[in-house]
Structures are given as structure tokens and as C-alpha cells.
Amino acid sequence: MANDYYKILGVSKGASEEEIKKAYRKLAQKYHPDKAGGDEKRFKEINEAYQVLSNSEKKAQYDKFGRIFDASAGSAQGGPFGGFGFDFSQGGPTGWNFDTSSFGDFSDLNDIFDAFFEGMGVKEKRRTYRRGSDIEIIQEISLEEAFRGIEKIIKYKVDVKCQKCQGLGHDPKAGLNQCSVCGGRGEIKEARNTFFGTFSQVKTCANCHGIGQVPNKICDTCKGLGKIKGEREIAVKILAGVNDNQLIKIKGAGEAGERGAEDGDLFVSIRIKPHLLFAREGDNLIIHKKIRLIDLLFSLTEGEKIEVDSISGKKIKIDIPLDFDFNQLLRVAGEGMPHFNRYGRGDLLIKFEIKSSKKLSSKAQKLLEELKKELDEE
Secondary structure, three states, X not given: OOOOHHHHHOOOOOOOHXXXXXXXXXXXXXXXXXXXXXXXXXXXXXXXHHHHHOOHHHHHHHHHHOOOEEHHHOEEOOOOOHHHOEEOOOOOOOOOOOOHHHOOOOOOHHHHHHHHHHHOOOXXXXXXXXXXXXXXXXXXXXXXXXXXOEEEEEEEXXXXXXXXXXXXXXXXXXXXXXOOOOOOOOEEEEEEEEOOEEEEEEEEOOOOOOOOEEEOOEOOOOOOOOEEEEEEEEEEEEOOOOOOOOEEEEOOOOOOOHHHOOOOOEEEEEEEOOOOOEEEEOOEEEEEEEXXXXXXXXXXXXXXXXXXXXXXXXXXXXXXXXXXXXXXXXXXXXXXXXXXXOOOEOOEEEEEEEEOOOOOOHXXXXXXXXXXXXXXXX
């Protein structure tokens, strides 16, 4: 480590306070600028080293992170880029001789670049609390319910606001005190060594959660979180024509936020159960209709209507055009699913399947032969 404070004072890393003080006094007397043979530059290094190693908090930070950036001084303790909150004196850009032995406890490069841009003055707004998580629930309904629309009562387990403290996490009557860790600022400053140099980083104070104050009496029900395990019950209105896998958002019905923070949202994912008669394609419905040959002939020749089931539960009667191709689907307009959030309905598409009799009587066979003969003559 460049500018090693221990080496400057000539003590070991495990030196006691008394040993550090003794070494400092000896060197300070020797190199004081007012004395003969004094060295102002050396004296400043000795003084700097002593200021850090004689302070238990600064010493602990130095042992972990290296040289510390002092924001109140406006520059790093040495290093040409102090105003930006980092020090390249430990292997700068000139030779790219980075000391990778003291990266601190950065978990990934995101922390490094966050610190870099904060040092440049690009500072993200800090959150003093945590919003509740969003919740997703699957709700199954039938095709008929999707056709009509329905209101469902949904119960689900989730963190809810603590009623005892009204979500604050503490007793407001007991009052608050200034946070002793951050001094009421709600933020603390850290300095960490990386291969870019030493970066200062401002973080939300974990002790007061960025508020700058700590309560005198924590809520014993929620342990200061402002939320507890519980259950919600809400009524969800599902509109007619809803689609399979469609999401319905209910704002604020998710997990409760911490210490009065905003609640998360609830997303209800609709699943429409398969139907025995109808298949759905968009807003159209498809149904397979088995029809006897004789009924088909009467419909084509005598105009007799064919009855078909509809999603509304009623029977509808339809005509089969004379030129209809039974390899195609017969479309009945306006008998499908409602269009979601707008007027009108899709169509009902009918796929016919002709049922043939396995055995015909001699009388029926004779009648068919006469019919065939008449059609051939035409």
C-alpha cells in the first residue's frame, strides 16, 4: 500500500495506542520544520499518519479500505483528484499499477461505478424506506363467468400494516432522538479502494433508515418494521370478455411497505378453464355440431332450422345456406364473447359433423334410392 501509515511511523499494524503516540512524538521532534534538519514534507506525512492511526474509527477504516476521503475537507488525503472523491495515488492511470489487494467489500462492479458517479456529483436520490412488494395471484374462472363478467372475493396471505403503530414501526408519543450514527443527516460516507483508486460513497444510514432520527420506543408487535404477517380480503371485479392470462392490477393491495412506506400492488392473473363445448379464439367461439343427414336434407330443402347451443345458455336456430361448403365453418355473427372494455361481441363458428346411420331399413333405403334418382334427373 502506497503511503503506508504504519511504515511512516515505523510501527507494526498491531501497535498499541501508546506505541503509536510514542513513535509520533519521536519523529515529530526530529522532522519539525522549525528545527535544524527538519523536513516539512516528511513532517506532514507523519502528522497525517498519526491523525488516522490515533483515532480508532479512522484506523479501522484505514485498515479495511486504505486512505479515507474526507468530504468536509473537499479533497482526499493526498492524491490529485481529491475534489472528485477518489485518490489515484495508489496506482494511478499513468502506469495502471493498481493495488488489487484492498478492494474492500464491493460485491460487484455496480457498487464501484455507483461510487464513481456519486463522487462526480451525479447523486441518486436516497430512499429512506422500502415500498412493499407487488403480489401476483392466479384466479380461475369459467368461460361463462368470462362471458358475463363476475366479482370474485379473493383472500391471500401477505404482510399487512401493523395496526398497533399504524405502520410507523414505533410509538409516536414516545418521541424521536437524533441518530448517533449519522448525526441526523440520514446518510453516512464510506471510502473504498478499487482498481480505479479510492472512492467515497454516500449511503443511507442503516441505523435510522435515512430519517436521521431513531424512535425512543420501538413497536413490540412489528419490531419496528411497521408491518406484520397477515391476510387481505378484497373484491375483484372481472369485466365481461376478459381474456385468458389477462392481468388485473389493484393498486395498493400488495405487501405493506416498511415504516409507513407505500404498499405494493396486487396483480390478478386470470385463467379461464377449458370448456366442454366451446373453444375460444380471440373473441370468437368454435363449436362442433353433429347433425343427422335427414335433418340436413330437411334444412336444405324445407328451410328447417338447426338448433345450436350458445355461450349465453340459450339455444339459437340457424339456417344452412344451399351452397354451403361443409368443409368450412359456418359463421353466426354476434354470438361469440363480448369485446373487452368495448361494445359488441365476436362470432360463433360452427363446425358440422354429419352423422350417418349404421343400419337403414328397406323402406329407408328405397326412399333414398328414389331421392337419388330424382336428383340425378335434375
